[in-house]
Amino acid sequence: MSETAIVGSNPEVRSGGCLCGTIRFTVTGPADDPHVCNCEHCAKRSGSPFQWWAGFPMAGLTWTGEGGEPTWYDTYxxxxxxxxxGTCASHIAARxxxxxxxxxxxxxxxxxxxTDPALVPTNLNRVAEAAPWLAQCDTRAAVAG
Incomplete structure (x- = not known):
């Protein structure tokens, strides 16, 4: 059965991967603690002031792409x-x-x-470390524009 067919038949199964498609995965189970993290490590690694994370059961993770598992780097x-x-440098996971x-x-x-409602962030982590200008951004203008 194709990865898309599996995902389409069960909302608790999600697929994903990196930008170049070398690393692909599926996660099975409910999304846990979808949140935005403002820590220095997320900002430096991503080149963005924050990253958007969700937890999933490790037992439900399967690496499915030809590249296998990602390259791991100890940030802490x-x-x-x-x-x-290791090919396109897309950030994928943390453990x-x-x-x-x-x-x-x-x-x-x-x-x-x-479009996945289970991924809507419910928490902002490490807000004290956020870029100070972030709170000044008018998201209404961006949505309307």
Missing amino acids: PGKTARGFC DYGDDTIIGILATALDDYA
């Missing part, structure tokens, strides 16, 4: 590793050492991130 040595594509129950997936690495 011995605590947290971040996964990215904490000692917790094999959940994997953090960048929402934008999921194929249907823009």
